[in-house]
Amino acid sequence: MFDWRMFDTWIVVVGAFSAMACALVGCFLVMRRMSMMGDAISHAVLPGLAAAYMFTGSRESGVMFLGAAAVGVLTALFTQSIHRWGKVEESAAMGVVFTTLFAIGLILIRQAADHVDLDAECVLQGAIEMTPTDMRTFLGLALPRAAWVSGSVLVLNLGLITLFWKEFKISSFDPALATTQGINATFMHYLLMVLVAVTTVACFEAVGSILVIAMLIVPAATACLLSERLSTVIVVSVLLAAASAFLGHLSAITLPRLVGFSDTTTAGMMASVAGAFFLVALLAAPRHGVISKLLTRLNLSLRIVSEDLLGILYRLEEEGKMPHADFPLFAHATGVSTWRIRRALARLRRSRLIVRHQSGFALTDSGREQARQILRSHRLWESYIDRLLNASSHSQHFTAERLEHVTDASTREALAKAIGLAAQDPQGKDIPEN
């Protein structure tokens, strides 16, 4: 269906290096609730880049990094000072600063368009497809120039984060605590801003300045959904970033063929794949995912219905009226949907707590034992509420109805002790023995 060439490998390498470098610093942005600062800086470096181009006339110079890092710090600094001096809300201050800087950058680029090979689209969208045409050999290793650049930034980020691991961690979670421990939280803030700016510049060639923010934020936010440990979050987000780069390029050269076109932009597909990862994590994360929350809730409600059914069967046996019960009776007594009762009955039969006879369902021995504990909890609670809380008999029943599902053995004994050696509940029904 398609042929993978060395060319494609190099594109993936450039994309993966860029995405991983972004994800490393992105974790701290997300953690500090400063994600939009990534957006602001990635827009705002445009004038820095444009000025550096106009100055040097080339794309590959340290001046470019200096210009971008300076503008990155300026963005953070301007935002802070407008926020402090003008009492403008922080996100609005950020909006004022980065849109203005971006506008200035656009004008500069338009002015420079005659002399320099640079246009706004290239900065916005990147040109990852062109990167393998410019190979550089260094220490006997031939890699695309963009891979060298983003690779060095990746190493730089990794080194600084390892070096300042404790400082970054504490000042991200609790700047006040960091200050009391002698860590300069302001310095860490601006160090992070410089890293974001440098990373943005290093990666704009690969993914474009706007899609840098996708790599800064999306893998980090996805990892936050999957884990709570900072170190795990960072490792997972870096892996996700690399996977987005690979799958992004793969889908960029395969998916469009389905509708009859050769390929599309890799950078756009990288962001889309990262977004897809996020969506999957949002829905299916093990603990905080939407699906797992729904399942937990469903499971809990099924357990409650099952326990209610056991209770009904036990009460019937107790009254000696009808040893076996059938479906309409359950539906009438519990008042929940038939679908839930069916599921609950199936669940009880699976764990051999009830059996099905011709005339209906009946408790097994182990089912009877469990039902007895539930009934004991229920009636103990009723007595307790009656004796110690003086509530009406109506509220006694409904409170006990809720509490019986969450009462364990030790609580039951504590209750029994609290109400003395009563053998009957307020309605005069026997409290089952332990």
Add this chain to the structure above:
Amino acid sequence: MPTLDDLLRLLTLRDYNTRVVLLGTMLLGWACGMIGSFLLLRKRSLMGDAISHATLPGIAGAFMLMVAFGGSGKSLPGLLLGALLAGLLGMVSVVAIRGLSRIKEDAALGIVLSVYFGIGMALLGIVQKYDTGSAAGLQAFIYGKTASMLDSDAWLIGITAAAVALLCAMLLKEFTLLCFDQAFAGAQGWPVRRLDLLLMGMVVVVTVIGLQAVGLILIIALLIIPPAAARFWTHRLWRMVIISAAIGAGSSLIGAAASALLPRLPAGALIVCVAAAFFLASMIFGPCGGILVRLLQQTRLHRKVARQHLLRGLYEVWESRGRQGPPEADWHTMLAMRSWKAGRLHRLLRQARRRGHLTMPAPLTYRLTERGLAEARRLVHNHRLWEIYLITHADMAASRVDRDADKLEHVLEPEVVAQLERELARQHPHLATPHSPHPLES
């Protein structure tokens, strides 16, 4: 460079096209300024950012659909409809991510912004491969090309903006309450959620119609900068809305006109730069929290406090001499009184002499005049009142009182002083002129 003739043509609005385009852009700026005010007050400024980026896949998708059904793909209403749908979807996505997970608002905005933009880029990458080659016009949406707008486009933008502005004016009361006390609005039985959605919907609409004039990335500036600037001119909401709308309209007009004269410069960027200039001027010169006004107030307060310290110090020196002889002190005594530098004390003394509070009977000796003595007596009186009040009512240790009294006496209202005096006179009738409760430093 534009010739004088070009400038005249523009200023006299001789071209029908120029007239319509300028009017449309101005109305757009007006509507953005109005809606932006509410966004700013609800601390949702960056929502516009996410929405504007999120429109890209809608534009590209609409283009592809229109081409697939045999159209040219460049019909403006069709593209705007696509952008509108994608923008709304983006807005809903932000709300859903925030509601369904632990992800905070800022990250939710960033995710929607970048992922939608990425999808849009990927779709555009396919569009560019179309044989028809008509995709070039789509770039105008990203950077804005006011000058090349058609009359019909400008009419569409102008009419929609006017409608949004009108609706916003009609709902002014509702939106005001939504911004300041959402809980109260809810308790009054107002449909808070629907109002909020309506506001966001209007943001999407102005963002979408503004795409062509200002461009996808910079339209957000028109939503943020004018209201942020307007806050420096008033504290009343309806005035802020009007000022913000006026700044928006003004910067759009100036920016679009400048772009018509200098076609090499992108209109969106010019509009934003003009708006930023308005913001900077407002932040410096605005009467409500502007930097100059605040500096002036601060300097005035500092000067007043220092003057009062000087007079009181002189009086206390005289008091420690048992009020014998003229109320005067020499330079060194006064320099030792407080931790002020020689230069500052020198300036203070000069100011006090200009005000007629001090005279200099001999070199480096300063004497209170009749007026200065009266003022110093009043200050010391106030100061002592506070000291006693703090000791008797606030249980402060006598040694700590002086500092607090220092700070409070400068903000005392005459009415408060009168009340305190009555209170103290009732408790301590003998304290007609209170004495210092702690030993004076000399």
